[in-house]
Amino acid sequence: MSEELAIDVKGMTKRFGDRTVVNDIALQVRTGEIYGFLGPNGSGKTTFIRMLCGLLRADAGSGTCLGHDVITESEIIKQQVGYMTQRFSFWEDLSIAENLDFVARMYGLKNRREAVQRSLEQLGLAGRQKQLAGELSGGWKQRLALAACLIHQPKLLLLDEPTAGVDPKARRDFWEQIHHLAAEGLTFLITTHYMDEAERCHRLAYLAYGNLLAHGTVKEVVDKVGLTTWSVSGPELLSIADELRHQPGVEQAVAFGTSLHVSGKDVTALDKAIAPFRREPYTWRQIPSGLEDVFIHLMDRSQDNFAVAGKSPPATAHPEPSS
Incomplete structure (x- = not known):
């Protein structure tokens, strides 16, 4: 990963009607970095990324993306960006190669045949190039979508929940x-709801209803929130979880498989709250807080900016894409 910055912005703001969906955000992303974006649906992740990549004009803010001004040179930026949506959007009655050739035509690429062949080989699709896109499994459709993103050799890839509905392998x-x-120098911005995928990113950011609440490596984000977490095992955990949630000092009690994670930021208050429950037949042990514990903590404390205002989105506003 290079120390050169692919993205360096500050004050990025976007409004739809009277709703601010991205609020004064600053961010730096290094060249060759895989940067993940987490947050509840409608939190502004997709809008923010589109602003960075020149796909949506910011109402305020400044900075550069791939060395170009994010406000005044958005058209140049767009030419160097590949965008993969969470929904498969290719022609199912065309073959893999025909789909890629169509995308190459859209980009106006010279030497289309060579570009298509390069993409086929890069993503391991050469052996299936005559197969109809509609016959592909979710994983192969995903691979086709990525090949299409790469066909014009972009410097930055925007992936919007790219693995939704795809099997683990x-x-x-x-x-x-x-x-x-990424090791070859391509920069990635990825939105995801999967914690294991977030942990595979070099760094990540947590957005909630337009505000950047935490960013950094996984360790930096976990450490910044400062949760103390206990794991509890035993019978009738749902019942004890309900009791614990009403105790001062307990900020969350969430089921994780056959155990319960009980967390809080005030160590003294948390110890006092759980003391009466540390009895047989329950087993308590303190554990490092994980990214999912932190995600739930931040999500529980985030407030929808429409809910706070006590109103529904205006019908005339451009909707914030689910993200």
């Missing part, structure tokens, strides 16, 4: 490909 193979491409 296909997800693993996909992430191996992403890390391989």
